Amino acid sequence: MKYSIASLFAGLIFGLGLIVSGMANPEKVLGFLDIAGLWDPSLAFVMGGAIVVGLGAFAVARRRTVSFLGFNMKIPPHTHIDKRLIFGGLAFGAGWGIAGFCPGPGLVALGAGEAKAVVFVASMVAGMIIFEVIERARARATV
Amino acid sequence: MIDIAWGSFTPWSALFGGILIGLAAASFLLLNGRIAGISGILGGLLVPARGDIAWRIAFLIGLIGAPTVWMLGAELPAIEINAGYPALIAAGLLVGVGTRYGSGCTSGHGVCGLSRLSLRSLAATLSFMAAGFVTVYIIRHVLGV
Numbered sequence: 001m002k003y004s005i006a007s008l009f010a011g012l013i014f015g016l017g018l019i020v021s022g023m024a025n026p027e028k029v030l031g032f033l034d035i036a037g038l039w040d041p042s043l044a045f046v047m048g049g050a051i052v053v054g055l056g057a058f059a060v061a062r063r064r065t066v067s068f069l070g071f072n073m074k075i076p077p078h079t080h081i082d083k084r085l086i087f088g089g090l091a092f093g094a095g096w097g098i099a100g101f102c103p104g105p106g107l108v109a110l111g112a113g114e115a116k117a118v119v120f121v122a123s124m125v126a127g128m129i130i131f132e133v134i135e136r137a138r139a140r141a142t143v
Numbered sequence: 144m145i146d147i148a149w150g151s152f153t154p155w156s157a158l159f160g161g162i163l164i165g166l167a168a169a170s171f172l173l174l175n176g177r178i179a180g181i182s183g184i185l186g187g188l189l190v191p192a193r194g195d196i197a198w199r200i201a202f203l204i205g206l207i208g209a210p211t212v213w214m215l216g217a218e219l220p221a222i223e224i225n226a227g228y229p230a231l232i233a234a235g236l237l238v239g240v241g242t243r244y245g246s247g248c249t250s251g252h253g254v255c256g257l258s259r260l261s262l263r264s265l266a267a268t269l270s271f272m273a274a275g276f277v278t279v280y281i282i283r284h285v286l287g288v
Contacts, residue, residue, distance in 0.1 A: 003175055003197075003198050004197045004198045004200075004201040005201070006170065006171065006174040006175050007171070007175060007198040007199070007201040007202040007205070008201040008202065008204060008205040009170065009205065010167045010168070010170050010171035010174075010175075010179055010202060010205065011167070011201065011202035011203060011204065011205025011206040011207075011208075011209075012167075012205035012206070012208060012209055012212060013163055013164075013166060013167035013170065013205075014163075014164055014167035014168070014179060014181075014205070014206055014209075014250070015205060015206040015207070015208070015209025015210070015212075016163055016209050016212065016213060017160045017161065017162075017163030017164035017165075017166075017167055018160065018164065018209070019160070019209060019210065019213050019219070019220060020156055020159055020160035020163060021156060021157050021159070021160020021161055021163075021164065022153055022156060022157060022160065022220065023160065024210075024220070024222055025220065025221060025222050025223055026222070026223065026224050026225070026226070027223035027224075027225060028151065028223075030279055031148055031151055033275045033276055033278075033279040034279045034280070034283055035145065035276055035279075035280070036280055036283070036284050037146075037148075037283060037284070038146050038147070038148035038151075039145050039146060039147055039148055040147075040148040040151045040152050041147065041152060041154075042151075042152055042153050042154065042156075042157040043157070045154050045157035045158045045161060046157045046158070046160055046161035046164065047161060047253060047254065047257075048158070048161060049157070049158040049159070049160070049161025049162040049164070049165060050161040050162065050164040050165035050168065050254045050258075051161075051165065051254060051257050051258050052162070052165065053162055053165025053166055053168070053169055053258075054165050054168055054169060054254055054255060054257070054258025054259075055258050056169070057165070057168065057169030057172050057173055057258065058172065058255075058258050058259040058260075060173060061172050061173060061176075062259075066176065067172075067173060067174055067175055067176035068173050068174055069174045069175065071174075071175055071176045072176055073176035074176050074177050074178075075172075075176070075177075075178060075259070076178065076246075078246070078263055079261070079262065079263055080263065081262065081263050081266045084244050084245070084246075085244075085245050085246065085263065085266060085267050085270070086245075086266065086267075086270050087241075087244060087245075088240075088241045088242065088243070088244030088245025088246065088267070088270075089241065089245040089252075089266070089267040089268075089269075089270025089271040089274065090241070090270050090271070090273070090274040091237050091240055091241030091244065091245075091274070092237065092238055092241030092242045092245055092248060092270075092271045092274070093241070093270060093271030093272060093273060093274025093275040093277075093278065094237050094241070094274045094275075094277075094278045095233070095234040095235065095236070095237025095238035095239075095241060096234070096238060096249075096271060096274070096275045096278075097274065097275040097276070097277070097278025097279045097282065098226060098230050098233060098234035098237070098278060098282065099224070099226040099230060099231050099234035099235075100224075100226070101224075101231075101234060101235075101238065102181075102238065102248050102249040102250075103181040103182045103185060103238065103242060103248050103249075103250070104181045104206065104248070104249065104250055106235075106238070107181070107185075107203065107206050107207050108206060108207070108209055108210060109222050109224070110207055111206070111207035111208060111209060111210045111211065112210035112219055112222055113210075114222055114224060116224040116226070116228070116231055117222075117224065119228055119231045119232060119235070120231045120232075120234060120235045120238075121235065122235065123231065123232045123233075123234070123235020123236050123239065124185075124235040124236070124238050124239040125185070125189070125235075125239060126235070126236060126239060127235060127236040127237065127238060127239020127240040127241075127243075128182075128185070128186045128189055128239040128240070128242075128243050129189055129239075130236070130239070130240055131186075131239065131240050131243035131244060132189055132190060132243075
């Protein structure tokens with residue numbers, strides 16, 4: 001229960017941060033990605049602000065094996081860089097550039113009742129399901 | 144030569160919103176011991192495991208509920224979605240497949256991964272940023288949409 005309440009709180013603050021920062025607005029995100037047009041550097045400031053806080057948090061987390069609520073730290077140890085990571089990132093970036101939505105802002109805009117965000121989120125979930133189906137088929141093929 | 148859009152550049156609210164996002168990721172990490180990666184939190188619901196569902200839904204309720212909470216105190220800023228429906232479908236599919244293959248999005252790799260100085264997340268962030276810049280360049284300046 002504590003775990004879910006902390007999750008709800010984190011999700012809410014994350015969403016409010018996206019709204020305050022202007023990142024829930026795809027047009028503003030595209031203004032950052034359009035480096036050849038009139039460039040809006042705001043997104044870099046959002047990332048900068050978040051990372052400064054995050055650096056402190058991860059420095060604390062690194063020295064702990066359990067969280068402040070007593071849960072095991074579940075930080076993925078992966079360090080390898082492979083084709084899946086790069087091609088996945090490229091595909092995500094292409095989709096991000098088409099509409100100006102990444103997953104968080106898409107969900108916030110959905111919560112704001114935007115019909116277009118509903119279509120984006122539904123397509124994104126469909127994409128995630130396609131990934132699961134392909135992965136399962138591949139896992140079966142290699143057995 | 145880069146022309147800054149001074150009319151739409153909002154450094155203070157961007158910085159403040161970024162700090163809030165950082166605090167959200169920090170509280171999730173320090174309270175629950177997890178990375179606040181939104182694509183991973185959502186994607187994990189598609190292969191549900193016992194005891195691994197409620198907190199994911201709680202996080203998403205918080206995120207999706209943020210505009211409603213915001214509107215208790217203030218008017219919601221404009222959300223301008225200029226992409227048409229076919230483009231939104233293509234974008235959604237690419238974001239869905241891409242974030243799962245790449246094991247993360249702007250939050251997990253971009254914010255959390257860079258905060259923990261992960262080279263893997265840096266590689267992912269450079270990949271999606273590069274693809275984003277190129278895609279917008281092609282759409283706006285080559286195709287002229």
